[in-house]
Amino acid sequence: MTSIPLAVEMRGVTKVFPGVVANDSVDLNIHAGEIHALLGENGAGKSTLMNILAGLYQPDGGEVWLHGEPAVIRSPSDAIRLGVGMVHQHFKLVQPQTVAENVILGLKEPAFRLDMKRTAREISALGEQYKLTVDPNAYIWQLSVGEQQRVEILKMLYRNADILILDEPTAVLTPQESEELGLTLRRMIEEPAIRGRGGNKAVIFISHKLDEVTRFADRVTVLRGGKVEATLDTPGVSKAELASLMVGRSVIFQIEKPPYVEGVTEETRQEVLFAVHDLHALNDKGLPALDGVTLDIHAGEILGIAGVAGNGQRELAETITGLRNVTSGQVLVRSGGHGGKLVDATNHSPHQIIEDGLSHVPGDRLGIGLVGNLAISDNIILKEYRQAPLSRGPFLNRTSIGLFAERLVKAFHVATPNVERPVRLLSGGNLQKVILAREITASSGLLVAVHPTRGLDVGATESVQRSLLDERAKGAGILLVSEDLDELLSICDRIAVMFEGKVMGILPAENANRNELGLMMAGENVDE
Ligand SMILES: Nc1ncnc2c1ncn2[C@@H]1O[C@H](COP(=O)(O)OP(=O)(O)O)[C@@H](O)[C@H]1O
Ligand SMILES: [Mg+2]
Structure with a gap:
């Protein structure tokens, strides 16, 4: 049906942060009634792009169209009014309040006038419809992470979202919960959108997992370094193909x-x-x-x-x-x-x-793993420096340190022009390799x-x-x-x-x- 306009059209959207172009003239089309995956490595610009659609950031260039009409989204409440709801990576629920209280939080009606019993019934009905089972009267702190995510989704459905964005939703779920979420998203896109001209709801989900992109999505847009690499139909695309689009070489x-x-x-x-x-x-x-x-x-x-x-x-x-x-x-x-x-x-x-x-590769890389302002070579020897030949008496032997660091950088394939570079300038992957090099070498x-x-x-x-x-x-x-x-x-x-x-x-x-x-x-x- 050609009469149904695109649910979302982002045209040439650009967003610049100090020192980085997070989104570089991005074109993105989302059809009504589709699950669309946004795939890319860490730092590719996925969250930024969706934060623009959800009204958290203002773009530095480009336009956003919703249901075939230009949209001005200056704030999250603008976005919600226009039917765009986003479930963020870190949930924004109020722990000491109930599910129902969280769902209606921030709605315009005067809270003291609200009939909580009716609200709870509505939430239960929505939950039933989308198989997002959760007790409306439970307190958030009583819920598992998976259940809290359902509350976030219900909150958006309660606000009549026609375009639901989920940022890395499966990171906190078991494989079974992920499958269930996939089914819930399917149910959503079978529902008619309230806005627009006759299309269904649409879902955009951000992911860096190839597996679920090919399983859950109808189409996928791959971002790399802030730019769109490709938009593809997922039946018929291989994981290897997606991976090489994502990282820019074959894998x-x-x-x-x-x-x-x-x-x-x-x-x-x-x-x-x-x-x-x-x-x-x-x-x-x-x-x-x-x-x-x-x-x-x-x-x-x-x-x-x-x-x-x-x-x-x-x-x-x-x-x-x-x-x-x-x-x-x-x-x-x-x-x-x-x-x-x-x-x-x-x-x-x-x-x-x-x-x-015993050595430790911590989950928090820059927190306890490395000293950002120190050179790679200094970070590599943080544990080893008490031993000859890296030190003689109280003095550090710079030549030996340099040679030692160069050997490790080579052995662990750290991409860097030299070992004197401060580690904070390295990418995530190379930081992790520096920690590994150090910890493995220092361990017994x-x-x-x-x-x-x-x-x-x-x-x-x-x-x-x-x-x-x-x-x-x-x-x-x-x-x-x-x-x-x-x-x-x-x-x-x-x-x-x-x-x-x-x-x-x-x-x-x-x-x-x-x-x-x-x-x-x-x-x-x-x-x-
Ligand atoms: N609020 C911000 N301030 C400065 N830089 C940011 C901000 N948010 C994101 N960035 C940078 O923009 C780029 C894209 O980030 P992001 O959109 O979070 O990527 P992704 O979600 O794909 O991992 C990264 O280089 C990141 O460091
Ligand atoms: Mg992100």
Whole structure:
């Protein structure tokens, strides 16, 4: 039907931040009745573009048309009036209020006049229609992250959104919850839009996961460096094609995992390099975060930790590396690595843990991982500088440091003109490689890695994963916390699933499947 205008048309939209063109003359067409994915690496400009559509940012150039008419969107309330609703990456719900109170928050009607019973009924009906089940009278703090996301979506539907934007919605969901979300989005686009001339509602979802883009979307627009690379129909486009559009060169997907015992003898494989026993710890709010976690990490293995964010993974990594207090239970570390003595390292300082030979690739790269203003070479030696030949007495040997750093930069494929560049000028992938280089080199084969590939492009991801597998082949024991199930399945030997501070089970990676892992991530017991 040619009479139905485009739901959204962005024409030559440009947005400049100091030092970066976040969106560079972007053309984007969204049809009524479609699910449209916006795909791109971290920093490609996806959120910025959608924040413009949702009225949070004003473009520096270009135009936005809605339903065939020019639209002026100066604020989020303009956007909502025009039927554009956005669910942000970080939810904006008020924790001490109920679902219903959050849904009506900010609506123009005088709150004291509102009939909360009626509102609750309307929310239930909407929930039923879209299969977004959530109790309207529950408090936000009582809800899981997945349920909170449903509230955000309901909030937009309650405001009669015709164009729903979701920014990386599946990052906080289990695989099953992601599938359900996909179905909900399908239901949405089958509903007629209130505005426009006879079209259906439209959904735009931002993602950097190729898998769900090809599964959920009707069409996809790929952004790279603020520019549109292509808009394609998803049936008929391959993941390899999308990946190369996303990163600008072709990408190899399969990563070879050598068999478990290669490079490691049967004897070393028995050796526990570090372990936690019945570990308990509190989170930043003083609530229980770890509830009796027991794990062994052996020589020559990568033990993966799967789980939806916020189920104790971060606290686990922090207690092992001395950054968080253990309230009860034990952390054991084989001091000096292979052949050393297994010592009780419970509540050791981070410094002592490093001395014991355990290294840490933290999830927060610039926070505790690196010193932004220091040169790459200085960051690389942050841990090593006490040892000859990098220092002699109290003096640092600049030549040796430079050579050492150059060797590591080469070995870990860090893209930089030289090792004297401050690390803050490196891209995310290269930052992560610098941390890996440092931590792996400084360790005695004991490593805790938290989200080492999060936000990296496909190429950098592959080289980080390869480094981890290389260390494993040399007999290292690695605890890998990741939210990426494909990563866990492809490089781990065993996968432990955490839910509400407990280990729900540990599966050999070769026998594990996404479905089973997903159920465990949602707290269901799966028979071992
Ligand atoms: N508020 C801001 N101020 C300055 N720079 C920003 C701001 N928001 C985004 N950027 C920059 O704009 C670029 C695109 O960012 P963003 O739209 O968040 O990308 P994506 O969502 O694709 O990861 C990045 O280089 C980012 O650092
Ligand atoms: Mg973003």
